[in-house]
Amino acid sequence: MLRLRRAQVTAVEYASPAQPTADSRPRLAWSRRRAELTADDVVAGYGGRMVLHGVSLVLTGGRFVGLVGPNGSGKSTLLRALAGTLPLRKGSVALDGVDLRRISRRDIARRLAVVPQSPALPDTFTALEIVLMGRSPHLGLLESEGDQDLAIAWDALDRTEASHLAHRPVAELSGGERQRVVLARGIAQRPAVMLLDEPTAHLDLHHQAEAMRVVRALCDEGLASLAVFHDLNLAAQFCDELHLIADGAIVASGEPSDVLTDANVRAVYGEGLAVAPHPRNSRPVVLVSRAELE
């Protein structure tokens, strides 16, 4: 087989004699150029039924943006439209000013990663092999993953606390473990923009916070990130900015404390909810209130 070698960017050698742990391994620098993803008046749906009715938003490097809204409001559909896999009826999505429809899937995947919610994974592949698939858009037609790609995959597994799962076939993993592997695959793509569909689904409280810290840290290094949330409180804690979506349109945008107000939350999710400041950092917390339900 023909083997095409790429120039080694920064060779990371893990040849230390003692078994290094995830903590002692050097963390790879992120070093990605920042990018901006913009949606302009997006109208899209499935078949003849439109789900999104004119959505516009801007996602810039360094920002962690949350997308919240009730079931069926169009959150996942918007994610697909932003990823360029859903044909738009009207409007456009652009990456650094270039319409996604004019960029090849491969070039999109080199700069934009999508972390889907509980996706199908082939059972016999190991977690490391799944994560290495994230390197696919960076490889030539006949090229195999090199040392650099492997170092990036291990770094991604370390970041999501999943390196101990590397050699296990994904069929043996729990839902939460699979979710961390898929997040690691997205990180291994080394994107400038990352779209996540409920990245904390199936995760226990520790790993919910951990996954959020991972994405938050990447955003601090320049990643532009947009995540769909069911958990309003998690979104309020970790995001710079929230978009509240209802019936396929954004009804409120801004800082969490401006979006998750009593009035907004009740208008979108219904009565019986109360918003209070978090005891530690005064970000908004949304609580179900029994008295108002009765």
Add this chain to the structure above:
Amino acid sequence: MWWTGWRSSRGGSILIGSSRLQPRGVTRSAAGQCRSEGGGRSRASPQSAGRRAAALLPLAAALAAALLLALAFGSVAVPIGTTAEIVASRVLGIPTSGVWTSAQETIVLQVRLPRVVLAAVTGASLAMAGAVYQGLFRNPMGDPYLLGVAPGAGLGATIVIVFALVAAVGSAWLLPAAALVGGLAATAVIYLIARVDRRTPVGVLLLAGVALGSLLSATTSLLMLARPERLHYAVMWLFGSFSSAGWTQVALVVPFVVVGAAIVLSLARQLNLMLLDEEQAAFLGANTERLKLLLVVGATLLAAAPVSVAGLIGFVGLIGPHAARLLWSSDSRSLLPASALLGASFLVMADLFARAAFAPSELPVGIVSALCGGPFFLLLLRRRKRSIFGV
């Protein structure tokens, strides 16, 4: 998982398939957890193309042994040493000191070699086509004939046979040409039917294949009933045989197989992405519509060309990839070449049995491959005691 226990029973030291990614000095316990043996590297280098190729050497050696056996044995046995010397000196151009009769040379080089080569090429291409369809449709029942190649080629050949068109036209090429055109045309029609709104969903493709396949098979059966006096010839063609194999048949098949193999082997890494699902493959940079079309074109060339000269040979295209997956790796970059080598070895041996077991009369190789391959594969399944696709 079916292979965890097997690998761990050997201390995790067998470097095959995905386990080559395992760090050296780390063993895998039965639970699949890694633990350090101390002092080892924690990070293995990845499986490069070179290491993948090296891991296939045992299979290549098995194929070489099968080829030699098939050249030496048959209705008349030529000693294996003599056979090897004939091949070495006349085919490979290596001077040898051996002595053999001209009759032996004729049997090995002119009677058996084209037939053995055709069996090997057929086994390799059918197994690769099966591996592509099993991956593309994420379906363990995938085989090379899934998208109409078999019923299409069968109808084309049956029309020629029942109406005795070869005698009417006066060219022996009419039969393989009709089968080839029938197989390629059936797949093309299925692909066009399944194409909706500039997309071709694999589920629709699969159903269109089943539906059009039934239609074509029924037409074939009807034609056979209409001309019962020609029924025997048509049935013998459908069973598959290499008895008419010569270098002209090999020359007809090889160009299609080379193009088909080049297409699917170069797309092997992208075929891995299709094992996830189409949307994830797109997220990871695959142009899924173009990828599906190219994979179907490649697999169709691989399946239709051998069928046109050898008839319908079942089983090897279904079982070859599964055996390769069980013994080797699910990574398409290893799976495709491993399937090809296994399929070639298997069909060469099946054809040897077909012509040698009851010499001078021959069995149809399609029947032999199912008779020998079925029990072998069931044994393999039982020994793994798990399903092939996951838990």
